[in-house]
Amino acid sequence: MERRSRAMQRGGRRPGERAASAEQLRLVAAHAGRGVTAIVAAPTSFEIVNTAYGRAAGDRLVAAMAARLTEELAGHEAAAVRGGATFTIVVAGDAATGDAAVGMIERALERPFEIDGEVIHVGARIGVARMTEDEPAEHLLRRAAEALARARASDGATTRVAAEHEGVPLAALAADLHRAIERGEIDVRFQPQVRLADGVVTGVEALARWQHPRLGVLGAETLLAAAHRADLGVALSDQVQALALARAARWPERLARLRVAVNVTAADMARAPFVERFLARVRESGIGFDRVTAEVTENGLIDDLDGAAVSLAALRAAGCRVALDDFGTGYSSLSYLTRLPLDYLKIDRSLTQTITREARDRVVVEGVIAMAAGLGLESIAEGVESEAQRAALAARGCTMYQGFLCAGPLDNVALVTRLAA
Secondary structure, three states, X not given: OOOOOOOOEEOOOOOOOOOOOHHHHHHHHHHOOOOEEEEEEEEOOHHHHHHHHOHHHHHXXXXXXXXXXXXXXXXXXXXXXXXXXXEEEEEEOOHHHHHHHHHHHHHHHHOOEEEOOEEEOOOEEEEEEEOOOOOOHHHHHHHHHHHHHHHHHOOOOOEEEOOHHHHOOHHHHHHHHHHHHHHOOEEEEEEEEEEOOOOOEEEEEEEEEEEEOOOEEEOHHHHHHHHHHHOOHHHHHHHHHHHHHHHHHOOOHHHOOOEEEEEEOHHHHHOOXXXXXXXXXXXXXXOOHHHEEEEEEHHHOHHHHHHHHHHHHXXXXXXXXXXXXXXXXXXXXXXXXXXXXXXXXXXXXXXHOOOOOXXXXXXXXXXXXXXXXXXXXXXXXXXXXXXXXXXXXHHOOOOEEOOOOOOOOEOHHHHHHHHHO
């Protein structure tokens, strides 16, 4: 990929967790002050490819992606590292050069790949960061990796460019977060969940937001990263859960049966007595247990799956429901389905957005929906943006959806105004 370098190198850790490669360090040093763009790209639905075709096919797919990117960017002065199925690329040049490289990467990964006689569509989520004055290479790559995380979590654009304020060191945000919790700067938004059969909003997911006094509204990804750095993950989770439940308990009569889903983290479940504390918080809010859903993610449970199963069963016994979030993005999706007591399976937006593509892509999503139904679970598709996606999901038996087709995350007043009208 680099005119002066060897083929794409392998990296041992995930983007944002590893140091820049020697080639990247040299390139950044040579072009400091003249323009450098960092790009982190990851294929969507990659674990579904592994599940459908096997790990060996997945490895060949990654190799084919690397070869295509090397070919596409041959004319650029660039250095790249591959970590698993994620590609971290540094491109020298001005903003226009960086934009051109991003466009090449987008187009290269949108085109189908032929692996073992099968035509596979993957697409990609991409994070981009422009180098600021005197910015270390590791910080530049970290900002690009954080932009990728926002792209993965987005219901909108698949490529995210790090804004200037996202160059603020995570340590500074972590220090600010101590005061933010005390000053009540943490808030929640609610994204409606719509029943596909009749278009009725039956529930909402509570999403954390930080109203930073200097930087404006910061999303959940930045907020959670700062909380992890400050060792405030549990305190943040406590506040967000309590705030969401208390607001839901005060909704007007027209919203009195609306369910609210709150996120439960690995740190929450590791802190004994998790079940008693969670149920006490629900009880203190005044909302009924039958209106509360605990949403857990795959990577938050993998360290203690048996313990998680016991805790979640206790929540269900009390009347709460349990949802498995972001299905299809982790390594253990199928084992989670067979071992955890669940009510809802949330289909990750990266899968939802393939539903209107080639027939093979539709078959994969249809299989996920059918698997959920076969296990007695309701399915919730995330990231639905178009009427075509909604119709395709409904035709295949998906139960509910959330996404910008209905509404983005709403503050409490906007939610009540919209649904109580």
